[in-house]
Amino acid sequence: MTNNPVISARDLSLTFETNDGPVQALTNINLDISKGEFVSFIGPSGCGKTTFLRVMADLEQPTGGQITINDVSPADARKSRAYGYVFQAAGLYPWRTIGGNIRLPLEIMGYSKSDQAKRVQDVLKLVELSDFEKKFPWQLSGGMQQRASIARALAFDADILLMDEPFGALDEIVRDHLNEQLLDLWRRTNKTIGFVTHSIPEAVYLSTKIVVMSPRPGRISDIIESTLPDERPLEIRDSPEFIEIAQRVREGLRAGHGPE
Amino acid sequence: MRRSFFPVIVVVFALIAIWYVAVVPMNIKMALTDAERSGMVVTPSGAKERRDRSAILLVAQNPFAIKATFSLERPRLPAPHQVTIELWNSTVNKKITSKRSLIFHGWITLSATLLGFAIGTGLGILLAVGIVYSRAMDMSVMPWAIASQTIPILAIAPMIIVVLNSVGVQGLLPKAIISAYLSFFPVVVGMVKGLRSPDHMQLDQLKTYNANSSQGFWKLRLPSSMPYLFASLKIGIAASLVGAIVGELPTGAVRGLGARLLSGSYYGQTIQIWSALLGAAFLAASLVAIIGLAQRITLKRMGMS
Known part of the structure; x- marks a missing residue:
């Protein structure tokens, strides 16, 4: 196994043609995800975070740039069953x-x-x-x-797990519990996880890397490497380190929003 | 169950009461003619005089004849008890093999119904699969399926019988084909809707497993379509029965519920017509109930009820 990133996007863009004209869902996306990383994508609706995840899963086709999963195209990665995908609804x-x-x-x-x-x-x-x-x-x-x-x-x-707001519909207490379990699972299995959320505490608590995105056009406005240790009890959310990272995420979100 | 029992009973009794009330004016002229013939005094006298009189007026003028309207041999409208007695006599009191047994005739019609229903359902499901998986079929088959149902079945049934007869196909199959002609349509419409009922997320999910389309069909689309299929089957089985009866009418068939209706109308045997009608209604209700039961059991086991 080489040290190549598991997921690598270069100048990736995706434009949807709609009746109201083209919508730039993703522009100029550059990102590397290494093996074993837990990467969260956070941003307001319309920032393209789900679209980006769907591009990785070959459920959407990019209109520009390159993306590789395990050094191959998303389509080949899907066919070789390289990832597991968890949707917003359980869909059992x-x-x-x-x-x-x-x-x-x-x-x-x-x-x-x-x-x-x-x-x-x-x-x-x-x-x-x-x-x-x-x-x-x-x-x-x-x-x-x-x-x-x-x-x-x-x-x-599959050693990649892609999750699209999997806990979005659940209440706070259940969500905390599942976050803890998910972290535990990630540590034990050493999977690479891509996780879409719009909750700042959830993103900071779970991730080794937080990708802050902003809308119109959908783009990455900040990438934050977490300084938190791998071992994370729920109480870590009250530590100054945690609050500092959360602050940076919040600033990234605000900057992306512009003067509104 | 217990809550619905009372309203159902009330409605049934109301219908029977209306029926009895209607029998009197419907049959009064006939009853008065009979009475006059046997020497009784009727106002006004002479059938000719009474022909254009209002039936209700005649009842008022000749109240003695009311009782007779319930027991005419060939009434214009038979009374409920007359039909009930005929039903009893032609089912319980007749050997099943007798030509006069309603059960015998019912079975003839039922066998064509079931065969037609099976053909129609099978064809309907096949067409629906084709429509869902092939764009060409979606564009080409559906308009024809809809057009087929706009033709009155009474117009096309004799042609089917005659054409099949000329190539040597007789008996059960032509009737079954008319049944199938009526029953395939609700199955096509319901199954197309049902096979398309899985949402985007479920289809995307199968894509992430790299499932092929036959796996998608057997594991997702077909199970998802079950509630739609059963709704269609209920309509389909009732349509099948209508098809089988209609298939018996134009050929002067001698067996089957349709034949009973036809011969009853040839010979003015209204009691026979009504008992065949009620027999057909009972048969239809039973078939729909059986499918309803199968639906309840299946969907409950599938966790979809």
Whole structure:
């Protein structure tokens, strides 16, 4: 394995053609993400953070510049199942059990039955849902459903995890708990994580690198390397270091917003 | 269940009451003619005199004849109890193999209905899959499917029977094809909607797994379409029954509920017509109820109810 960045964007841009004329969702994006980094994308709506994540996942096509995932194009990365993607909604199939939902990508990718069963067990343990394999989604709370959807994205061995506001619809307390669990999971699995959020505390708490973005046109206005240690109890959010980083993120957001 | 029982019973009794009340003026002229023939005094006398009189006036002038309106042999409108007795006699009191058994005729129609429903549903699902996966079919098939339903079935049914007869196909199949002609349409419309019901996120998700389109069909689109399919099947089965009955009418068929309706109207056997009608209604209600039950069980097991 070389030391090349896992994700590398050069002068990336994406313009949507709409009925009201072209919309520049992304312009002049330059970013490197190394293996094992936890990178948050933060910014107001319309700043292109979700679009950028979708470009990495080959769900949107850039109109300019280059981007590579594991040194290949996003399309090839998707075909080689290089990443797991967690959407805003859990999107579990109601007709499948939790175990069955996690098995879905494994069935599609052609894992053997015994391998499927083992992997389902493993990832359920990872997200602390071992007792719920045979339950149906409606029997679980929203937070548990989202954990199951993370387990589903982890079930196959992608070493990149792309998450699009996965906890956006959950309440504060559940969110704190899931953030803690996610950090723990990241430390144990050493995955590279791209995480879209619009919560400053969430971004600062989770990330090794925070990418601040701003809208019209969608662009990166600041990249902040976190100085927080890898070991992060929830109380770290009251430390001066944490508050300082949060302050810088806030300034980045304000600068991007212009004089409004 | 218990809450809906009372209103349902009230409506049924109200309908039966209206029916009984309507029987009197509908049949009064016939009853008076019979009474006059057997020597009773009727005001005004002579069928000719009474022809243009209002039925309600005749009832008022000849109240003695009211009772007779409920027991005519060939009434214009048979009374509910007459139809009930005929239904009882032609089902419970007849051997199933008898040509006079309503169950025998019902089975003839039901078999065509079920075969037609199976053909129609199968065809409908296939067309829907084609429409969802092929843009060319989306553009070309749907207008024809809609056009097919604008043709009155009474106009096209005889042609189907005659054309198939000329190539040697007779009996069950032509009727089933008319059934299928009526029942494929709701299935196409419902299944197209159902197969397209997964949202962008769900489709994107499968894309991230690099799933091929057959995996997308079996694992996401088909299960997602189940609520839509069942709604369509309920309409489809009722349409199938109508198709089978209509298919029996133009050929002078001697067997089936349609044949009972036809022969009843040839010979003025209104009681037979009404009992065949009620038999058909009962059959339709049972078929829809069976599909409703299958829907409840399936969707509950799929966690979609």
